[in-house]
Amino acid sequence: MSPINITTSAAANRAAATSNADPLASGATAFKVDSPHVRYGDGAIESDYLYDTTIVSRDYETGQLKAKPTKVHYQFRTKTSVGRVGLMLVGWGGNNGSTVTAAILANKQGISWETRKGTQEPNYFGSVMMASTVKLGVDENLRDVYVPFNEVVPMAHPNDIVIGGWDINSLNIGEAMRRAQVLPVDLQRRVYDELKQLKPLPSVYYPDFIAANQEERANNVMGGTKQEQLEQLRKNIRDFKQTNGLDRVIVMWTANTERYADIIAGVNDTADNLLQAIAGGHAEVSPSTLFAVASILEGAPFVNGSPQNTLVPGAIELAERERSFVGGDDFKSGQTKIKSVLAEFLVNAGIKPLAITSYNHLGNNDGRNLSAPAQFRSKEISKSSVVDDMVGSNNLLYKKGEHPDHTIVIKYVPSVGDSKRAMDEYVSEIFMGGLNTISIYNTCEDSLLASPLIIDLFMVTELMTRVSYRVRTDVDAAEPQWQPFHSVLSILSYMLKAPVVAPNTPVVNALAKQRMAMENIMRAFVGLPPNNEMLLEHKAFH
Numbered sequence: 001m002s003p004i005n006i007t008t009s010a011a012a013n014r015a016a017a018t019s020n021a022d023p024l025a026s027g028a029t030a031f032k033v034d035s036p037h038v039r040y041g042d043g044a045i046e047s048d049y050l051y052d053t054t055i056v057s058r059d060y061e062t063g064q065l066k067a068k069p070t071k072v073h074y075q076f077r078t079k080t081s082v083g084r085v086g087l088m089l090v091g092w093g094g095n096n097g098s099t100v101t102a103a104i105l106a107n108k109q110g111i112s113w114e115t116r117k118g119t120q121e122p123n124y125f126g127s128v129m130m131a132s133t134v135k136l137g138v139d140e141n142l143r144d145v146y147v148p149f150n151e152v153v154p155m156a157h158p159n160d161i162v163i164g165g166w167d168i169n170s171l172n173i174g175e176a177m178r179r180a181q182v183l184p185v186d187l188q189r190r191v192y193d194e195l196k197q198l199k200p201l202p203s204v205y206y207p208d209f210i211a212a213n214q215e216e217r218a219n220n221v222m223g224g225t226k227q228e229q230l231e232q233l234r235k236n237i238r239d240f241k242q243t244n245g246l247d248r249v250i251v252m253w254t255a256n257t258e259r260y261a262d263i264i265a266g267v268n269d270t271a272d273n274l275l276q277a278i279a280g281g282h283a284e285v286s287p288s289t290l291f292a293v294a295s296i297l298e299g300a301p302f303v304n305g306s307p308q309n310t311l312v313p314g315a316i317e318l319a320e321r322e323r324s325f326v327g328g329d330d331f332k333s334g335q336t337k338i339k340s341v342l343a344e345f346l347v348n349a350g351i352k353p354l355a356i357t358s359y360n361h362l363g364n365n366d367g368r369n370l371s372a373p374a375q376f377r378s379k380e381i382s383k384s385s386v387v388d389d390m391v392g393s394n395n396l397l398y399k400k401g402e403h404p405d406h407t408i409v410i411k412y413v414p415s416v417g418d419s420k421r422a423m424d425e426y427v428s429e430i431f432m433g434g435l436n437t438i439s440i441y442n443t444c445e446d447s448l449l450a451s452p453l454i455i456d457l458f459m460v461t462e463l464m465t466r467v468s469y470r471v472r473t474d475v476d477a478a479e480p481q482w483q484p485f486h487s488v489l490s491i492l493s494y495m496l497k498a499p500v501v502a503p504n505t506p507v508v509n510a511l512a513k514q515r516m517a518m519e520n521i522m523r524a525f526v527g528l529p530p531n532n533e534m535l536l537e538h539k540a541f542h
């Protein structure tokens with residue numbers, strides 16, 4: 001019984017109208033939920049949602065665990081109008097920044113290009129929002145019906161994003177695309193003239209935070225004190241928004257990996273201390289944290305695509321106080337993405353990884369920056385923490401505090417360029433003391449894998465700026481206030497190696513859990529129950 005894919009293109013709709021194709025296979029764009037608990041009002045979708053969870057407690061007399069099914073009544077309101085949205089990239093002239101800009105232009109203008117295999121059309125493959133589907137439900141014949149992920153709730157379309165940003169290097173984006181050596185030459189040729197008009201704004205450069213080998217790029221640098229730089233960055237964001245007539249701007253760090261900043265009491269441990277440290281020009285405030293503070297103060301969501309600890313405690317507290325959104329860290333694009341699948345599979349299969357050895361070499365500027373110990377250390381941390389939740393979930397395999405050996409090696413080999421070569425070995429203990437070894441060789445085209453994540457991070461972050469919620473109880477004295485989600489957008493974790501979460505909440509790295517959370521939260525916004533794949537319809541006698 002083949003599943004049905006709802007296609008929403010006009011052509012597909014015309015084809016369905018004139019053929020005896022399955023009426024469900026080409027429906028109108030998006031879908032409407034038929035429920036008394038979902039209201040499609042003017043400008044917003046409101047849903048009443050019973051959140052089912054299970055509270056576990058221990059009976060201290062008997063020692064027995066008790067599991068109590070619990071329902072929490074949420075109400076969600078999702079504004080349906082996206083408006084005009086902008087993305088300001090920090091590190092715009094880098095491999096990721098220039099690649100994602102060129103790709104959006106090609107998609108927006110329908111620019112195809114010639115390859116030795118024929119004509120290649122632009123696409124958004126690798127974007128979970130733009131190129132993956134979710135199961136909406138089943139039809140009357142119990143056939144699965146799938147819709148594009150980006151049609152579960154109204155979302156921004158990448159073709160409509162207005163892009164700008166900063167770089168410490170002055171190269172225009174056309175030249176930066178050429179320097180990156182990522183995209184096919186024929187495509188580069190077709191988009192170059194438009195991209196060369198795009199010039200990064202001068203940025204903040206503190207040599208101490210990135211590798212010394214990056215100094216030769218730093219010819220587009222902002223002067224002044226840290227406070228003056230903060231004000232300039234804030235002005236940049238305001239000007240970009242006003243000049244382009246934008247309703248919302250999202251700032252995303254795709255600049256070089258910085259060293260970790262020391263967390264110092266009285267400097268970056270609280271919001272006020274961080275603001276004072278900036279005013280006082282404290283050396284331990286990094287460029288990325290300055291961008292985060294500027295974004296927070298301008299109400300522009302800030303997402304960190306690199307592994308350093310940009311979101312120091314003071315930045316988190318400031319975001320909470322300003323009710324501004326932040327997210328991070330480190331795009332989860334290749335080697336680590338696979339690890340967050342494989343490690344979960346092994347542990348959930350009752351197989352005990354003993355050693356995970358991850359090596360890769362790459363030859364792009366990111367790799368050159370990572371060849372410096374302090375910058376590598378930031379990446380090593382983000383790449384190493386990805387199995388912690390899976391290991392912690394299974395005390396049958398791992399005693400408390402026990403971990404697999406986990407080694408990360410990254411080498412800079414200029415000749416491979418952006419085409420990173422990753423080699424992994426997973427050695428696991430299996431039945432009766434046996435050993436299983438899985439070896440993987442993975443050519444990760446770094447920027448072609450990271451660019452779609454920039455799009456997904458933008459789309460989900462933008463969605464969350466339009467969502468508010470409230471919790472209802474049976475004894476509400478008055479209508480509770482609608483409020484935004486917590487400032488730290490842990491819903492972004494699927495796209496990130498080291499998800500930043502709200503203080504004192506759990507970090508989830510397992511990729512399947514992360515996708516399930518994002519899908520089911522978005523389903524809840526339109527009043528749909530979680531997908532549970534029980535398929536009882538197919539397991540019961542009819």
Ligand SMILES: NC(=O)c1ccc[n+]([C@@H]2O[C@H](COP(=O)([O-])OP(=O)(O)OC[C@H]3O[C@@H](n4cnc5c(N)ncnc54)[C@H](O)[C@@H]3O)[C@@H](O)[C@H]2O)c1
Nearest residue numbers: 091093094095096167168203255256257306365366446450
């Ligand atoms: N697959 C991937 O490409 C991938 C995956 C995960 C994380 N990342 C991270 O994304 C970031 C970008 O990767 P990339 O391949 O585009 O690197 P890149 O070196 O090509 O680009 C980084 C850009 O940032 C600029 N820059 C450095 N410091 C800056 C500052 N303070 N302000 C503004 N611009 C600054 C540099 O001039 C450069 O143009 C890196 O931190 C990398 O670790 C990349």
Ligand SMILES: O=P([O-])([O-])O[C@@H]1[C@@H](O)[C@H](O)[C@@H](O)[C@H](O)[C@@H]1O
Nearest residue numbers: 332333334335336337360366410
């Ligand atoms: O995402 P992933 O492939 O596990 O990790 C990658 C690193 O291994 C690589 O060295 C670097 O190029 C990228 O910044 C990326 O972070």
